[in-house]
Amino acid sequence: MDLKYKRILLKLSGESLAGDKKTGIDFDTVAKICEPIKRLNDMGAEIAIVVGGGNFWRGRSSGSMDRTRADHIGMLATAINALGVADSLEALDVDVRVQTAVTMRQVAEPYIRGKAIRHLEKGRVVVFGCGTGNPFFSTDTAAALRAAEIEADIVMKATMVDGVYDSDPKTNPDAVKFDHISFHDVLNKDLAVMDSTAASLCKDNAIPILVFSIDEPENIYKAVMGEKIGTIVD
Numbered sequence: 001m002d003l004k005y006k007r008i009l010l011k012l013s014g015e016s017l018a019g020d021k022k023t024g025i026d027f028d029t030v031a032k033i034c035e036p037i038k039r040l041n042d043m044g045a046e047i048a049i050v051v052g053g054g055n056f057w058r059g060r061s062s063g064s065m066d067r068t069r070a071d072h073i074g075m076l077a078t079a080i081n082a083l084g085v086a087d088s089l090e091a092l093d094v095d096v097r098v099q100t101a102v103t104m105r106q107v108a109e110p111y112i113r114g115k116a117i118r119h120l121e122k123g124r125v126v127v128f129g130c131g132t133g134n135p136f137f138s139t140d141t142a143a144a145l146r147a148a149e150i151e152a153d154i155v156m157k158a159t160m161v162d163g164v165y166d167s168d169p170k171t172n173p174d175a176v177k178f179d180h181i182s183f184h185d186v187l188n189k190d191l192a193v194m195d196s197t198a199a200s201l202c203k204d205n206a207i208p209i210l211v212f213s214i215d216e217p218e219n220i221y222k223a224v225m226g227e228k229i230g231t232i233v234d
Contacts, residue, residue, distance in 0.1 A: 004226030007046040007120060009147035010037070011140065011157045014055035016214045017081055023055055025081065030088045033158075033214065036221035037125065038092040045224055046120040048150055049127045050143040051085060053077030071135035075102055078139060082129030083107065095124040101133030101142070113149050120150065140194040144201035155207055156223055157194065158214035163231035164193050178231045186233055193233055208234035 016033065019026030037047055056077035057070075082098045089096045097119050098108040108129065109115065119126050131142040140157070147155045161169060162177070164186070169175040183203035186193050193199055193211055202209055212219050212230025222229050 003040070003043060003045050003224055005045070005153040005224050007150065007152045008040075008048070008224060009143055009150070009152040009155045010047060010049045010220065011143040011155060012049060012051050012081075012085070012214070013159060014052040014077065014081055015160060016158055017051070017084065018055040025055065025084045027084070027088060030084060031091070033217045033220070034085070034088045034092055034094070036217055037089065038094050039221055040224050041094055041123065041125055044123075046123075047125045048116065048120060048146060048152065049082075049085060049125065050131075050139055050146055051078050051081040051127065051129060052139040053081060056080060068135040071131075072102075075130040075133070078131060079104065079108065079129040082127045086127050089125055089127075095122075096127060097124050098127045098129060101128070101130040116146075117150055138195050138198065140198040141201065144194065144198040144205075144207070147207050148201060148205040152207060155202060155209045156220070157209060157211045158220065159211060160213070160215070161211075162213035162215075162229075164191055164211050164233065166191070168192070179228070180232050180234075183233060193231075199233070202233075206234075208232055 017025050017030050019029030053074045057074050079100055086096045086098045099111040100108045101111045103110050116126050128146050131139045143155055164178050165175040167175045186199055210223055210230055210232050219229055
């Protein structure tokens with residue numbers, strides 16, 4: 001079977017790494033997420049991963065804390081997750097590199113675009129930590145930015161819901177799911193796909209976004225192979 005997408009930017013939320021524990025890293029859950037990544041890597045897919053940090057820290061709910069400091073803590077949370085994902089991939093004999101937007105040379109490479117692309121070309125999975133390295137930008141925006149920089153074919157956002165709806169399906173049982181929607185509609189209707197900065201960045205660089213559920217990790221494999229799951233935004 002042929003890959004539909006050759007170079008993928010996979011966005012994993014921190015919550016998806018926590019499993020039923022809801023906080024921290026559940027390595028049994030992470031191992032299940034890494035299995036289809038391993039299979040795709042063996043097939044020649046070039047996979048970069050951006051991880052969130054919500055399983056450890058949510059800066060926007062940090063009360064009266066200075067926003068910049070809260071976001072810096074969040075960046076450190078994503079670095080923990082990046083190392084955890086890398087360890088699980090290495091346990092499956094996947095060659096992997098962690099690059100962080102905040103320099104921490106003792107534990108990871110600094111983010112360098114050329115090196116990241118070279119790793120991908122050599123068949124290594126690259127895990128990006130620390131978001132963009134700047135406060136006030138979400139890890140969704142980091143995913144869109146890195147996707148543009150490495151010239152990814154698509155951003156695949158693995159979430160806790162199975163696509164994009166016209167309203168929150170958790171609170172509205174009559175919410176309607178879209179199979180396909182335009183960036184224009186996502187931005188105009190303020191739909192919860194990615195934050196508007198991330199969506200605009202993907203729109204401006206003609207990078208489609210696929211939103212799908214990570215509850216079934218096999219969806220990662222299905223998505224890259226071109227099966228119709230989730231919602232495509234382009």
